[in-house]
Amino acid sequence: ALSMCGLAKEFQSADDEEKNPWLVSISILRPGRGTEMCKGALVSQKYVLTAAHCFTIDDEADQITVKIGKKNFQVAALKSHPQYTVGKLRNLGIPEFYDYDVALLALRKQVTFSSEARPICLPCTAGTSRALRRPHPQTTCKEHEQELMPGGNIPALFVTPCRDKYLSTLGLRRRTVRIKNGDKKHSCEADAKKAKQYQNVTEVSQVVTERFLCTGGIEPEVDPNTCKGDSGGPLIVAKRMRYIQVGVISWGVVDLCKNNLRIECQNDNDHLEQAPSHARDFHINLFKVLPWLREELREEGLDFL
Numbered sequence: 001a002l003s004m005c006g007l008a009k010e011f012q013s014a015d016d017e018e019k020n021p022w023l024v025s026i027s028i029l030r031p032g033r034g035t036e037m038c039k040g041a042l043v044s045q046k047y048v049l050t051a052a053h054c055f056t057i058d059d060e061a062d063q064i065t066v067k068i069g070k071k072n073f074q075v076a077a078l079k080s081h082p083q084y085t086v087g088k089l090r091n092l093g094i095p096e097f098y099d100y101d102v103a104l105l106a107l108r109k110q111v112t113f114s115s116e117a118r119p120i121c122l123p124c125t126a127g128t129s130r131a132l133r134r135p136h137p138q139t140t141c142k143e144h145e146q147e148l149m150p151g152g153n154i155p156a157l158f159v160t161p162c163r164d165k166y167l168s169t170l171g172l173r174r175r176t177v178r179i180k181n182g183d184k185k186h187s188c189e190a191d192a193k194k195a196k197q198y199q200n201v202t203e204v205s206q207v208v209t210e211r212f213l214c215t216g217g218i219e220p221e222v223d224p225n226t227c228k229g230d231s232g233g234p235l236i237v238a239k240r241m242r243y244i245q246v247g248v249i250s251w252g253v254v255d256l257c258k259n260n261l262r263i264e265c266q267n268d269n270d271h272l273e274q275a276p277s278h279a280r281d282f283h284i285n286l287f288k289v290l291p292w293l294r295e296e297l298r299e300e301g302l303d304f305l
Ligand SMILES: CO[C@H]1CCN(Cc2c(C)cc(C)c3[nH]ccc23)[C@H](CO)C1
Pocket: 096, 195, 196, 197, 198, 226, 227, 228, 229, 230, 231, 232, 249, 250, 251, 252, 253, 254, 255, 256, 281
């Protein structure tokens, strides 16, 4: 049968990889200059979706290693979105520009799906129609967007490493945020100007384009924030125990984990360490990069609508 996307082990004692079998860790080895780490999501047997800003123009596929479940995979090709141009606004004194901040890694070997390695659902594919229990092929991409991205504050989640105080290892924790897609969208986006490198930004829309979803802040509830290391990870909408990726974590106004201030896996009151109200996070909205996704993933049998 077609492999089912967005399915995970839900029982409490399942291990972190089984609870989030699509979450991958990406290491980019730069000889003499250390290793950069990013996150990504497995989206088919051969492709990982991540952020383009994880890579520099000089990075080659053979410098990249992807950890899926507990196995390491080599990369055959790195395909950043053609419209991603980090230096596009440099002449305006804006050092980093994150528009179209998405990339696909083609793995050298196909992943054998297991309880620890399974793809997440992508919008406007047959897998998401099935996950939403909607008829295929009758259900349209527009209907996916209406169901997954209605107006108002949309509950979503991202997964981030946590410090396990008993095992003193790193675990994974799901963090619930709200995508501000209603009357709070404007104020969410306005806080982009509070980022230290953005003091020359005169118009928010210069750095927060149509491609972005905005989370974070303290209204309607205190949202946890991403850290730099979460770059490239999936922003997920859960529907009846099925997980659909709607965004790629791109950038945040403040990096609260600078001195590796990890959240603890065990404690539950970590949300009480309230972040500043202007601590917002921005994610590339997958509904805004569908033509690129369709083109790059056309051979993966995902059956785009
Ligand atoms: C132009 O600079 C601004 C944008 C990038 N921010 C860094 C950053 C990146 C790159 C990616 C993710 C996921 C982040 N989550 C939190 C911070 C953060 C800096 C602040 O640290 C400010």
